Amino acid sequence: MQPTRRQFVTAATVFAVSHALLPRVGFSQQKKPTRVILLGTKGGPRLGEAGRSNPSTLIMINDVPYVVDCAYGTSKQLIAAGVALNRVRYVFITHHHSDHNLDFGPLLYNAWITGQPTRVDAYGPTGMNQLARDFFNYLKFDIDTRMSDEGRPDPNSLVTAHEVTKPGVVMTNDDVKISACLVRHPPITQAFAYRFDAQDRSVVISGDTTYAPELAEFAKDADVLVHEVMYLPGIDALIQRLPNAKRLREHLMAAHTLPEDVGKIAAQARVKTLVLSHFVPGDDASITDAQWSEGVRKHFKGRVVVGRDLMEI
Ligand SMILES: [Zn+2]
Numbered sequence: 001m002q003p004t005r006r007q008f009v010t011a012a013t014v015f016a017v018s019h020a021l022l023p024r025v026g027f028s029q030q031k032k033p034t035r036v037i038l039l040g041t042k043g044g045p046r047l048g049e050a051g052r053s054n055p056s057t058l059i060m061i062n063d064v065p066y067v068v069d070c071a072y073g074t075s076k077q078l079i080a081a082g083v084a085l086n087r088v089r090y091v092f093i094t095h096h097h098s099d100h101n102l103d104f105g106p107l108l109y110n111a112w113i114t115g116q117p118t119r120v121d122a123y124g125p126t127g128m129n130q131l132a133r134d135f136f137n138y139l140k141f142d143i144d145t146r147m148s149d150e151g152r153p154d155p156n157s158l159v160t161a162h163e164v165t166k167p168g169v170v171m172t173n174d175d176v177k178i179s180a181c182l183v184r185h186p187p188i189t190q191a192f193a194y195r196f197d198a199q200d201r202s203v204v205i206s207g208d209t210t211y212a213p214e215l216a217e218f219a220k221d222a223d224v225l226v227h228e229v230m231y232l233p234g235i236d237a238l239i240q241r242l243p244n245a246k247r248l249r250e251h252l253m254a255a256h257t258l259p260e261d262v263g264k265i266a267a268q269a270r271v272k273t274l275v276l277s278h279f280v281p282g283d284d285a286s287i288t289d290a291q292w293s294e295g296v297r298k299h300f301k302g303r304v305v306v307g308r309d310l311m312e313i
C-alpha cells in the first residue's frame with residue numbers, strides 16, 4: 001500500500017524533529033565507547049534448550065544500536081540487553097538463512113509499535129526490501145487497523161532497505177564506517193561479513209562462512225573479531241540424534257569453520273580479541289568452553305572469548 005501524503009508528512013516531520021532535538025556537540029569529549037553485546041550465540045534455526053538464543057549481535061556506537069542479524073528472539077534479547085525497541089536505527093543481515101533473518105520483520109514491527117521516532121535503515125543481501133514488504137503484507141489486517149484506528153504511520157514509510165550486492169563500503173556516518181566482505185557459505189552466494197570502524201574500536205562480524213582467507217585480510221588489525229565456530233565431535237553426536245540429517249553434515253562441513261581454522265583467521269588478521277559465537281551445535285551443553293577454544297588456541301595466541309548470550313565485550 002502506498003502511504004498517503006499525510007502519512008509521509010507525518011513521518012518526515014517526526015524524523016526532522018527528532019534530529020533537531022539531538023544535541024550538536026563536539027565529538028571528542030562526548031563520544032560513548034563502542035560496545036559489543038552478543039544477543040544470541042546458538043548457530044542454526046532450531047530453538048535450543050541449553051540457554052543460547054539464535055544468532056544476533058548488537059554493536060552500540062556512541063549509544064546508537066546497530067543490530068547484526070535477527071534470528072528468532074532478537075527483539076526480546078535487545079530488551080534484555082537494555083535497548084528499548086523504539087531505539088532501533090540500523091539493522092544488518094549477513095545472509096538470508098532463517099537463523100539470521102527470521103525476526104527481521106518482527107523487529108521492524110516491534111520498533112514501529114513501540115513508536116520509533118526515526119526511520120530504520122536496513123542493509124543486507126538482495127531480498128531485503130521484499131522481506132520487509134512481505135512481512136508488513138503478512139500483517140496487513142493488523143497494520144491497516146492500527147493505522148486507521150490508532151492513527152499510526154505506515155510502517156513501510158519508516159523502513160529504508162538497502163541491498164548489499166558486492167563487497168566494499170556499505171555506509172558511513174559521523175560515528176562509523178561499515179564495510180562488507182563476501183565470505184564463503186555455499187550454496188548461498190551472497191553471504192557477507194561486516195566490519196565496523198568506529199573512532200575508538202574496530203569490530204568484525206564474520207557471519208556464516210567456511211574457512212575464508214579473504215576474511216583475515218578484511219579483519220586485519222581489528223580490535224574484536226566475532227567469528228562463527230563448529231565443533232566436529234559435537235556435529236557427529238548431533239547427526240546421531242537427528243532424523244533425516246544425512247546431508248546436514250555435508251552442508252555443515254562445506255559452509256562453517258572448525259576451531260583450528262578460526263584460530264588461523266584470527267592469527268592471520270592479528271586481531272586483539274577473538275570472540276567465538278554462532279556455536280554449531282549450540283545446544284549441546286556437554287561441550288565445554290575449553291573444548292570450544294582448544295583448537296583455536298593452537299594457532300591464535302591473543303585473547304579468546306567463548307561467547308555467551310548477553311555477554312559484553
Ligand atoms: Zn547461521
Ligand SMILES: [Zn+2]
Nearest residue numbers: 095097185208
Ligand atoms: Zn547460514
